[in-house]
Amino acid sequence: xxxxxxxxxxxxxxxxxxxxxxxxxxxxxxxxxxxxxxxxxxxxxxxxxxxxxxxxxxxxxxxxxxxxxxxxxxxxxxxxxxxxxxxxxxxxxxxxxxxxxxxxxxxxxxxxxx
Amino acid sequence: xxxxxxxxxxxxxxxxxxxxxxxxxxxxxxxxxxxxxxxxxxxxxxxxxxxxxxxxxxxxxxxxxxxxxxxxxxxxxxxxxxxxxxxxxxxxxxxxxxxxxxxxxxxxxxxxxx
Numbered sequence: 001x002x003x004x005x006x007x008x009x010x011x012x013x014x015x016x017x018x019x020x021x022x023x024x025x026x027x028x029x030x031x032x033x034x035x036x037x038x039x040x041x042x043x044x045x046x047x048x049x050x051x052x053x054x055x056x057x058x059x060x061x062x063x064x065x066x067x068x069x070x071x072x073x074x075x076x077x078x079x080x081x082x083x084x085x086x087x088x089x090x091x092x093x094x095x096x097x098x099x100x101x102x103x104x105x106x107x108x109x110x111x112x113x114x
Numbered sequence: 115x116x117x118x119x120x121x122x123x124x125x126x127x128x129x130x131x132x133x134x135x136x137x138x139x140x141x142x143x144x145x146x147x148x149x150x151x152x153x154x155x156x157x158x159x160x161x162x163x164x165x166x167x168x169x170x171x172x173x174x175x176x177x178x179x180x181x182x183x184x185x186x187x188x189x190x191x192x193x194x195x196x197x198x199x200x201x202x203x204x205x206x207x208x209x210x211x212x213x214x215x216x217x218x219x220x221x222x223x224x225x226x227x228x
Contacts, residue, residue: 004157033215033216040220041220042203042218042219042220042221043158043203043205043216043218044218045215045216048215058215090157090158092158101145101146101163101207102146102148102160102163103148103160103205103216104160105150105157105158105159105160106157107156107157108156108157
């Protein structure tokens, strides 16, 4: 099992450009999450999907959109990138309701917006 | 709003020492607590998950305890090794029924010196 995979690993964008971060899991988990990690701020939840077909805002959703494409895939879109979105983005998944809620993380995407 | 604090922010110890990392949270109504390890430039690796009904969990040289009423958890590492050097994060999950969102502390950066 690959676990949670993310693409791309690195990305540099100019202000105003758009991009989509991809995430997939092969553990048959029902819940998936997007976090960002910034120095001095820790990890903060952007959006999550408790189950296929549902999405909800987390702590810092402004400037982002998400799509739960199917049970395996959960994408994060930046429509018009801003320097404040420079961060490391992590996707995670869990078997909420059946697996005790333990979360498994992907390797991250390091995004720089200039 | 749940807040999670980890003390100390950084810790440097000689190899072989037993050590304790601390995590405190402000709202005792949690579903579970999870300890993670993060190596530089990498994603998060789950170490231990403690359900709210449990007092402790053990994995190898690691032992995590939970005292919900006082809002505290500790991660005990026995016989530390240089390979244990990493940032250790704790995260709590609220006792809500959907989403299993995590609130993270900022971590303790551990250095084990040979």
